[in-house]
Amino acid sequence: MGDHPLKQEIAKADKAINERDFDTVANCYTDEAVLVVKPGTLVHGRESIKEAFKKIADYFNDSLKVSQGDMVIIEAGDIALVLSKTYVESPEKVDSAFAAERDAIYVYKKTADGKWLCAIDNSYGVELLKTTA
């Protein structure tokens, strides 16, 4: 699994988030992508996602560090489901609800030229089911 292109794509996106390179972050998403900022708060579209990441970085005083652990990738044609241990750390906000280990769910879509783009970024995973009850 170490060499899967999607693993590299996600590592690139994490690096860009951690370095406040928001143009690169935005280019990892489809035009119509959805980001779950927190349970109940969804952001739609690449440009809005870019703005959301700027706000998140500001909230953490640029101390945010996102990384991934174990990953399961299931490909079905031009769609892939990624399950990933995601670590969201920030020395500035140790008590924050943002700082946590999560079982994230990402859905990727492969473009006609073979590039994987994130369509749905839900780092909260199935935790969202708890907030609907």
Place this chain on the structure above:
Amino acid sequence: MGDHPLKQEIAKADKAINERDFDTVANCYTDEAVLVVKPGTLVHGRESIKEAFKKIADYFNDSLKVSQGDMVIIEAGDIALVLSKTYVESPEKVDSAFAAERDAIYVYKKTADGKWLCAIDNSYGVELLKTTA
């Protein structure tokens, strides 16, 4: 959420599974769909999925009953992520690992004529991360 077309699609698929109507079941999936039969066992392609459901039904002596509870649907263009409380019951196999409540993850794709088809059917959800460690 009660009227979302995807909720109806999934209810239709569950009904077909419970009634052994495997043609209808197969038609709920994309050509290249993937079904997670159990952790580590993936079945690829509509026809193979149809055969897998027949075997699963046989295993349960046709007593299988699949249903869904709370559901979260996140749409991003022609892709949708569905998180769903899934109930897999069978009076014939009460001790089976199959019989359980699960936080399932489904990925759907909308065809050009607006029909949602299942691309990835992972009723085990993020549990798959536990089997990779």
